[in-house]
Amino acid sequence: MTARRSAGPLLLALILAVATACEDDPVAPIDDDEEELPVSAPLPVVGHGQVPERYTAEVAIHGSWAYTSSWSNRGGNPGNKVVVWNIAGDEPVATDSLIVPFASTTGDVQVSDDGQLLMVATERTGGSVMLYDLQANAARPPLITRYNSEATNPGVHTAKFGRVGGTLYAFLSIDPLNTFPEPVAAALVILDLSDPANPVEVLVRTMGQPFVHDVFVRDGILFTALWDAGLTLWDIGGGELGGTPADPVELGNVLTEGGNVHNVWWYHDALTGQKRYAFVGEEEVGGSIGFSSGGDLHVVDVSDMANPVEVAFYHVPGAGAHNFDLDEENGVLYAAFYNGGVRALDVRGDLSACSAQQRAADGRCNLTLMEREAGVGLSDVSPVAVWGVQHRGTRVWASDMVSGLYVLDVSTLQR
Amino acid sequence: MAALTLATATTGAAAQNHAHAPPPATPPAGAALHLGASATGLLTRAAPALADRTLTEGYLTQPVLTAAATLAGGRLSATGMLNLEGLTLQRGELTAGIWGEGYVDRRHPHTYLHELVLSGRTPVAGGSASLSVGRGFAPFGTDDPMARPFIKFPLNHHLAQLPERVLASAAWARGPVVAEAGIFTGAEPRSPEDVGGLDGFGRSWAARLTALPRPGLELQVSTARVAADQRIRGIALDHRKYSASARAEVPLAGGSAYGLVEWARTSEHEEGRRVYTFESVLGEAALRRGAWGGALRLERSTRPEEERLSDPFRTPYPHADAHLVGVTRWVVVSGRAEHRRGVGPLRATPFVEASWQTVAELTGSIYDPVEQYGRAEQWHLSVGLTLGAGMRHVRMGRYGAARSSGHEQTP
Numbered sequence: 001m002t003a004r005r006s007a008g009p010l011l012l013a014l015i016l017a018v019a020t021a022c023e024d025d026p027v028a029p030i031d032d033d034e035e036e037l038p039v040s041a042p043l044p045v046v047g048h049g050q051v052p053e054r055y056t057a058e059v060a061i062h063g064s065w066a067y068t069s070s071w072s073n074r075g076g077n078p079g080n081k082v083v084v085w086n087i088a089g090d091e092p093v094a095t096d097s098l099i100v101p102f103a104s105t106t107g108d109v110q111v112s113d114d115g116q117l118l119m120v121a122t123e124r125t126g127g128s129v130m131l132y133d134l135q136a137n138a139a140r141p142p143l144i145t146r147y148n149s150e151a152t153n154p155g156v157h158t159a160k161f162g163r164v165g166g167t168l169y170a171f172l173s174i175d176p177l178n179t180f181p182e183p184v185a186a187a188l189v190i191l192d193l194s195d196p197a198n199p200v201e202v203l204v205r206t207m208g209q210p211f212v213h214d215v216f217v218r219d220g221i222l223f224t225a226l227w228d229a230g231l232t233l234w235d236i237g238g239g240e241l242g243g244t245p246a247d248p249v250e251l252g253n254v255l256t257e258g259g260n261v262h263n264v265w266w267y268h269d270a271l272t273g274q275k276r277y278a279f280v281g282e283e284e285v286g287g288s289i290g291f292s293s294g295g296d297l298h299v300v301d302v303s304d305m306a307n308p309v310e311v312a313f314y315h316v317p318g319a320g321a322h323n324f325d326l327d328e329e330n331g332v333l334y335a336a337f338y339n340g341g342v343r344a345l346d347v348r349g350d351l352s353a354c355s356a357q358q359r360a361a362d363g364r365c366n367l368t369l370m371e372r373e374a375g376v377g378l379s380d381v382s383p384v385a386v387w388g389v390q391h392r393g394t395r396v397w398a399s400d401m402v403s404g405l406y407v408l409d410v411s412t413l414q415r
Numbered sequence: 416m417a418a419l420t421l422a423t424a425t426t427g428a429a430a431q432n433h434a435h436a437p438p439p440a441t442p443p444a445g446a447a448l449h450l451g452a453s454a455t456g457l458l459t460r461a462a463p464a465l466a467d468r469t470l471t472e473g474y475l476t477q478p479v480l481t482a483a484a485t486l487a488g489g490r491l492s493a494t495g496m497l498n499l500e501g502l503t504l505q506r507g508e509l510t511a512g513i514w515g516e517g518y519v520d521r522r523h524p525h526t527y528l529h530e531l532v533l534s535g536r537t538p539v540a541g542g543s544a545s546l547s548v549g550r551g552f553a554p555f556g557t558d559d560p561m562a563r564p565f566i567k568f569p570l571n572h573h574l575a576q577l578p579e580r581v582l583a584s585a586a587w588a589r590g591p592v593v594a595e596a597g598i599f600t601g602a603e604p605r606s607p608e609d610v611g612g613l614d615g616f617g618r619s620w621a622a623r624l625t626a627l628p629r630p631g632l633e634l635q636v637s638t639a640r641v642a643a644d645q646r647i648r649g650i651a652l653d654h655r656k657y658s659a660s661a662r663a664e665v666p667l668a669g670g671s672a673y674g675l676v677e678w679a680r681t682s683e684h685e686e687g688r689r690v691y692t693f694e695s696v697l698g699e700a701a702l703r704r705g706a707w708g709g710a711l712r713l714e715r716s717t718r719p720e721e722e723r724l725s726d727p728f729r730t731p732y733p734h735a736d737a738h739l740v741g742v743t744r745w746v747v748v749s750g751r752a753e754h755r756r757g758v759g760p761l762r763a764t765p766f767v768e769a770s771w772q773t774v775a776e777l778t779g780s781i782y783d784p785v786e787q788y789g790r791a792e793q794w795h796l797s798v799g800l801t802l803g804a805g806m807r808h809v810r811m812g813r814y815g816a817a818r819s820s821g822h823e824q825t826p
Contacts, residue, residue, distance in 0.1 A: 055781065072740065073723035075786040076466025080725075104725040124724050124731060176648030178732055180606035183648040210649050260737065285650055285737040286690030290781035293738060338738075383781050402781045 035415045037332065037346045043377030043396070047407030049085055049092030053077050058323065058388040059399035060118065062111045064088040065138045066390070067098075067118060068399050069106035079105040082120055084139060085405060087397065092405045096140050102126045108158040112168060117144070117196055119159050119170060125177070127155035129170060131196050144196050151189050151204040153177075158263075161193075162217025164237045168193040169202075169245050171215045171222070186211030188224065190245045202246040207232075214263040216278075221305070222248055223264045223278060230255035231264055231280055233305050254308040256298040257362070258282050263323055266302065269348060270328040277351060278302045279333055280310075281321035290383035290402055293338040295320035299351050299367070311352035312365035314372070316340040323388040325396075330415050332374060334396050336386040341378030342398050344413055377408045446486045451805030453762075454478035454499075455566055459797040461509045464520065465727055467789025475503040476799075477561055479529070481808055492815070494551075495531040496808065500524035501607025507728060511772045511795050512570035512745035514718045516603055517732035522568050526579050526604045534815035542589025545815025547597075550611055552812035553577035554584050554595035555621040555639040556658040557677050559811035564673065564701040564710035565751055566799060567768055571695035571716045575658055575679040576812065577621060577639060579604050581611040586817035593625040595817050601654075602644040605732075618642035621656075625817070633662040650737060652683040652690065670704035691739065693717045706756055712749040717742055720782045741782030747772040764801040769794070 054070040054077050061067075066087045070079035082098040100106050103122035110119050111134065118132040118141050128148035132141035147170075154177035162169050170191040177184040190203040209229035216223040220238020222245075225231060233251040235243030243249035262283035268275050277299050284294030299312035314321075319340025326333050331348025345367060354365035367373065378384050378398065385401035394411040457474045464470035478499040485492045507521025516523040532549035552559065556575040560568045569575075577599070584597025600611055601619040623637035637658045643651035660677035675698065682692040695716035702709055720741040721730040753766035773792045774784040785791050810819065 071722070073727045075783075075789070076468070076727065078723075078725060078727070102725065105722065175731075178605050178646075178648055180609050183605075183646060185648055210647070210651075283737045285652070285685045286688075287738045288741050288778035288780035288782075289738050291741075291779040295737075383779065385781050 037330075037374040037413055037415065039371045040373050041375045041412050042379075043342060043344065043375045043408040043410055043412075045378070045381075045406055046395070046409045047090040047092055048403070049094055049405040051083060051094070051404035054079060054081055055401045056083075056387065056399045056404050057105070057107050057401070058109045059390050059397050059405060060109045060111045061087070061390040061392055061397060062115055062118070062134055062138055065134075066092060066397055066405065067109050067111075068405055069109040069120060071105045071107055071387075071401065073104065079103065079107070080122075082106055082109060083404075084141075086139070087407070090395075090407055092397070092407060098130075098132065098141070098143075100130055102128075108156075108160075110159060110161055112161045113163055114168075117161070117168075117193070119161060121156040121159035121172065123155035123157060123175060125153060125155060127152045127175065129156055129159050129172060129191070129199075131193075131199070133196075145199065147191060147199045149189075149201060151187060151201065154184050156189075157211075158214040160215050160217065162215070162222070164217070164220050164245055167245075168196075169217070170199065171217060173212045173214055176211050188212050188215070192245070203248070205248070213261070213283075216264045216266055218266050218268070219275075221251070221266065223266055225261040225264050225280070227261055228259040229253075229261075230259065231261050231278065231300060231308065233302065233308065239305070251305040252302075252308050254300055254310060256280050256282065256300065256310050257313065257364070258284065258296065258298075260284055260295060262295070262321070265324045265326055265333070267326055267333070267347060268328055269331055271331065271348070276301055276303050277347065278308070279324060279326075279347070281324060281335070283322065284320050287320065287338075290339055290385040292318055293320035293340070294318075297321045297324075297333075297335055297345070297367075299347075299365075301352060310364060312354070312367055312370075313360070314343070314345060314367040316343060322386065325389045325391045327391045327410075327413070330413060332391075332410075332413050334389045334391050334410075336389050336398065338385045338387075339383070340386075341376060341381065341384055342386055342389055342396060342408060343373060344375030344377070344396075344410065346372045346374045375410060375413055378406060381406075445488060446484070448484045449482065449806035451481040451803065451807050452479065453481075453801060453803030453807060455799050455801040457508070457566060457797055457799035459509045459795060461511075461793065461795050463789045463793060464509060465788060470509060472509055474508050476500065476508055476566065478503055479561075481806060483806060483808075490536050492534045492536065493532065494534075494808075494814065496529040497527055498525040498529035498607075499527065501527055505607075509795065510567050510570070511747050511749075511770045511793065512716065512718060512774065513568055513572065514570065514730075515573040516605075517730055519721070519723065519728055519730050521728045522572075524607050526607050526609055528610050529579060530811070532582075532814050536815050539587065540589065542587055543816040544585070544587045545817070546583070546585050547814035548583045550579065550581050551814065553580050553582055553599045553619070553621040553639060554586070554597045554623040554813070554817070555637045555656060556623075556679060556812070557635070557660045557662070557675065562808050562811040563675070564699060564708075565712060565749060565768060566766065566801070567749065567770065567795070567797060569695075569697055569712065569714050569716070570718060570745055570747065571679055571697055571714065574656070574681045574693055574695045574716065575677060575697070577641070577656070578812075579611070580619075581613060581616055584814060586813075586815045588816040591627040593627070593817050594623075595625075595813070596620070596622040601642040602646055605646075615642060615645050618645075623817075631663055631665045633660075635660050635662075649732075650685075652685055654681050654683055656681045667702075667704070670702070670708075672703070673701040675699050691719065691742070693719065693742070701751075706754050708751075708753045708755065710749075710751040712747070712751075714747045714749075715744065716747075717744045717777065720776075720780075739780070741776045741780035742778050743774050743782070743784055744777050745772055745774050760804050762801075762803040764803075766799055766801070768797045768799075
């Protein structure tokens with residue numbers, strides 16, 4: 001363990017936690033004896049599965065299996081392939097693949113919370129989601145259905161599962177399309193997956209400036225990443241405004257610094273029960289994949305959902321944030337940072353409490369100066385362009401657009 | 416005296432003999448209407464076109480109807496071009512390194528209404544001044560490639576010209592100096608049917624200064640600010656453009672010689688922050704003697720590499736995400752030989768064009784051109800026949816007082 005933060009903020013956090021606990025808040029105090037995480041520890045590579053013929057995109061994990069999607073066109077090969085990996089050992093072994101007809105990009109892939117379904121988003125025109133049955137065969141999941149409608153046609157850029165009131169839904173962020181004479185605006189489409197073989201479209205709503213890029217759903221709250229329109233929170237069953245997936249009601253909005261709100265994760269700390277922070281990925285316009293990118297990770301305090309406020313940020317020089325995964329047991333956020341590799345942040349405790357030296361001119365806390373960067377992976381690999389990360393136990397799987405799937409050892413980041 | 420010219424025969428000797436002279440301060444008397452038409456049948460072989468695959472394709476390219484009119488003793492003039500590529504070239508034309516408007520490695524079809532500009536001209540301060548309105552070229556950069564020696568466009572088309580904009584421009588010419596400035600719509604067309612409209616009109620501007628130090632020699636510098644297209648549903652960027660060129664055209668015994676050297680740069684900005692820069696240097700020369708002509712072009716240009724669609728010759732327009740896959744630099748060497756002849760009322764020009772090109776990624780990104788094309792070098796070979804009748808544009812991109820006497824060639 002490396003001693004790092006001064007005792008002041010920790011003590012303050014402890015006092016605050018105790019004080020809030022005294023107010024009957026379910027948030028538990030931080031364990032005084034809890035081990036601190038290291039600072040910027042290297043996260044060693046323990047495995048590497050190669051995909052040389054396509055650009056790899058997102059990664060999803062289910063038990064001993066991983067699924068990586070693909071993007072654009074590499075050497076004449078379109079991004080229409082999902083590789084199935086056996087990840088029982090440290091070295092990922094590609095055992096099979098799913099070829100998705102009509103797709104030029106299969107940019108997003110996700111597993112449902114009950115492990116029953118695999119969802120793949122397809123772009124461009126002719127956009128759809130493919131639903132596969134993991135319960136039947138995780139090694140070669142059979143297709144349940146391809147869902148496509150007029151609303152999804154421009155292309156499904158990202159697709160996320162979310163359970164609301166016990167019902168599983170799919171949340172699809174639809175590409176804009178510059179058709180003539182009238183362009184098609186970006187939209188959020190929500191599907192009721194009560195019967196996965198027959199998805200029912202319950203919402204089509206134009207949103208975003210210029211588009212809705214991604215969502216996060218938890219406890220009946222929908223978070224939408226609306227690019228320059230910021231981060232918007234919606235009641236879809238978990239708020240008090242009567243919203244439903246078919247009729248989301250806006251709770252609040254925040255314009256994070258720099259805009260370009262790309263993705264979001266609402267963090268529930270498994271130890272403390274704290275639900276205070278949403279982490280927002282900013283994807284800066286510019287850069288060249290694998291060499292340069294930009295955009296910070298932003299920490300938004302959503303304690304008051306009507307008035308969310310950005311309190312902290314994390315910046316990697318020359319690299320930009322992409323997708324996240326959270327180890328909520330250990331309070332560690334894993335973020336893909338394209339050419340910046342994988343970054344692990346200690347997100348437990350109060351991220352808004354920092355010294356004057358750790359604060360930016362606009363008042364936000366700088367997580368780097370707060371020594372919240374716990375680990376760095378793939379920083380010595382070039383070229384590398386990490387699209388997505390998935391965490392399980394002491395391993396993180398990182399999808400690299402250039403080469404396939406890396407496996408990182410994160411055992412140093414267990415508390 | 417009015418004159419009407421329709422599809423009159425010309426001979427091969429009538430080619431490119433349009434030495435640039437300062438525009439006259441006083442327009443010629445009378446009125447005239449000139450019409451013309453031309454089209455090119457083309458066979459192109461690209462080796463490799465993509466992923467080590469050779470493609471051979473045929474096209475009817477640059478099918479155009481042209482018109483030029485003068486009224487009121489030349490104080491009023493109009494120039495126009497209907498371009499029918501929307502009917503003949505929807506999949507695009509294999510062209511080395513070309514990109515733009517959602518196409519890559521294939522040139523996109525132009526809009527049906529490629530140009531229709533009305534100009535009023537009057538003597539001012541010892542020179543000639545004009546106002547022009549319509550749809551056409553913003554006062555920026557060099558002549559449209561359609562009015563230059565090669566049938567294949569250079570890949571810097573979107574860096575070195577600003578065509579198909581709704582515009583209002585002013586020009587003033589006195590002696591060897593021509594100054595132009597204009598405002599226009601920033602949007603690029605989204606379809607051959609797209610005639611523009613007034614959305615964003617006036618948010619973009621361009622200015623060009625041209626010097627004509629001696630007959631046949633033309634020097635220009637220009638700049639433009641093109642505002643992001645507000646119609647775009649996606650990430651649209653502002654463009655800052657710069658161009659400088661030297662153009663020469665001189666008559667030779669039994670023919671003519673032409674040369675152009677140009678530099679162009681476009682930087683793309685988001686809220687004032689520069690995010691990408693693309694640059695081009697191009698030189699081309701043509702020699703004509705009697706019916707025979709030859710041309711050589713050297714180009715070194717950079718272009719964006721973007722996500723590709725199911726059709727690998729198309730890209731999303733614009734991106735849903737924010738990055739380029741990379742930036743590549745292309746070096747293209749092109750040659751052309753042609754023979755012009757009159758066939759009844761038609762001009763017939765059989766030709767052959769060949770290009771060799773090589774491409775390199777500049778940024779260190781994940782994009783590998785050899786992976787994309789299968790080889791580090793590519794060849795394109797084209798044979799074709801251009802048929803034309805009546806007037807034709809031999810210069811394109813200037814209006815009113817900025818036009819030389821050689822912009823249209825009339826029978």
